[in-house]
Amino acid sequence: VNAPERLLAPGPVAVPAAVLAALALPVVHHRTPAFVEVWQRARRQLATIMGVSGDDTVILSGSGTAAFEAVLLASVPRGGRVLALCGGKFGERWALLARTFGFEVAELDVAWGETFDADVVAARVRAFAPDAVTVVHSETSTGTLHDIEALARAVRAAAPDTLVLVDAVTSLAAMPLHPHAWDIDALVAGSQKGVMLPPGLGFVWLSERAWNRAPDAATRVASFSLDLHRERVRQRDGDTTATPATSLVVAADVAFAQLLTTGIERRAADLQRRNRALLAAGVTLGMQPLSVRPSPAVAAMLTPASLSAPAVTRALAARGWRIAGGQDHLTPRLLRPSALGDVGDADVVAFAEVLEQVVAELGGPAAASGVGAAAARTVLEAPIELGGPR
């Protein structure tokens, strides 16, 4: 299949040419010194991108969902209590996941696009006494960046031993992460997002507190191919239980090196500029940002009531642009373009122009010609702030 579409979605994302080229290298056997060198370098680079000391990361062959499952089963004792901070599709998924494995689950919800109040979270932690709190850093379904630092501090103050398990699927490599300073217990990510790889790898880091919470397999829900405790020991030695997705790992090594050459702070600033530019273009065309705290990884915007979001995504696709629409109750109204992949400023401006054409064609709010692209350009040309969002 040859993909003519320009991918402007919050994952899967457009992958840089050098990374695609690495995928096409001849297959190497996973039990060779050449592959083990790539593997260990990829794990070390992943640690740097995750902002963790040492190189104690785990690379799984599978989805980000599988990686989150692995983290939950590795760190929460069987029958334990999980408080899931929902507020979006992925927050809800971790509640469902925990319930599926027999954990006692409480959900704390907010309207999609809203953030959690740290005091409310703390009160729920005191009342429910969970073993673990699950929280999504950048909730892709709503475009919301949750304040992990503040939430983790609130959890820690309410009950110091509670694990804070963070879905960093769309925040990894989209912004600097500080797991030690934030005092959190797990980072989970997937390959098809900020690190700009195809889907198929999951990335995990756990705190020592999380590793030590249920060290005896007899106290955990059974797992085999997703057993992080065994995998951690093997991966330190350059080994894995089952054959890993070697081609994706070879590509990851290249992608991670590119990202670290750019620098995560610089990359985060570019992403934030581009996604703000997408939001600004949308606003001039009558859209409304969904989130009160927009993620740097995606520009989630509601269409005016008169404009069907699926009609917009279809019209964009007909012009060769692929963005994400909304999920669940927001399907009729939500658009989620994103500059998360190998997307430059020029792509953002070109997209703004096409979005303007589509809105006009579909009878959306009238706007002066060129205002969408102009709004995007204004944001893109503003001085760059390093440091990134929290």
Add this chain to the structure above:
Amino acid sequence: VNAPERLLAPGPVAVPAAVLAALALPVVHHRTPAFVEVWQRARRQLATIMGVSGDDTVILSGSGTAAFEAVLLASVPRGGRVLALCGGKFGERWALLARTFGFEVAELDVAWGETFDADVVAARVRAFAPDAVTVVHSETSTGTLHDIEALARAVRAAAPDTLVLVDAVTSLAAMPLHPHAWDIDALVAGSQKGVMLPPGLGFVWLSERAWNRAPDAATRVASFSLDLHRERVRQRDGDTTATPATSLVVAADVAFAQLLTTGIERRAADLQRRNRALLAAGVTLGMQPLSVRPSPAVAAMLTPASLSAPAVTRALAARGWRIAGGQDHLTPRLLRPSALGDVGDADVVAFAEVLEQVVAELGGPAAASGVGAAAARTVLEAPIELGGPR
């Protein structure tokens, strides 16, 4: 990493150039008509390669081990009994896997390289009354092809409802499979073997008997990302629970089409010729076939007592050839070259020449110059038998 090594291992295998090129195509979003078309075509082609009617196959992102885990959890009720036919590393793995998830496990073992006696299997089935029997079709650790048809018939005669779950990891696409005629209940395979893809995808087919054995999730061991029951329903609609490894799926579509153009019978005959040629070369150089019933997918041979197998694999690697060695107690003596991947007759002859040099260099049995390659050529030039092994 650029791989200078020529890969002659029973997986991961050398991947054809057209399949590597497909891996490097721009990433497509998994929720697009273009990808869904590829996805459904890949699932249909997989069904043909598996020899099953319809298109009710499941493609998982992960290892063959993860796929076997998914099959066990989908088909055997919680706390059920599993009879594992061992006789090799992978046979033993499925016993360990079943035990990990709390099934009551009995093991039937034979010496590595031996096959199971159907009457003995039937007697164990009558005595133990398992819910399922696990069996490896082509046991890669010993190079043994087990007679699935005879074993399934024996199980079925002893206890008609017993599920027969078949690890077809190295038999898929290495020989014609006849799951309906054999009356078996599951086929499990991985991408890095006979279908000549990189590692990272698992392939599954279940019989209606297996799907219906534990249809209520409450009676099964909990699973989420490997829940085949949910995955089956979604995949029929061109959907998946989590983002699939799209690049590998696009490559699978190309690899499957190539294989079906060649034809599985023709491919099986070529593989069998080439692996027999590897065995024949080894025998002239003092090796001894390990298996009483050699698999068409791998040529497992024991070195003479005076010749260290790891020394042979190291010397081959120094000359740019990567084969597999032995596992567990056979590590000191076993060599496992294989023509399973994109390997031609000329590669087999060239390898036989290099093996002869290495054996001479390491002080192995003296042989007239060129006998290894000559033995390989004799087998390669024999008339082709279509139909393949059973």
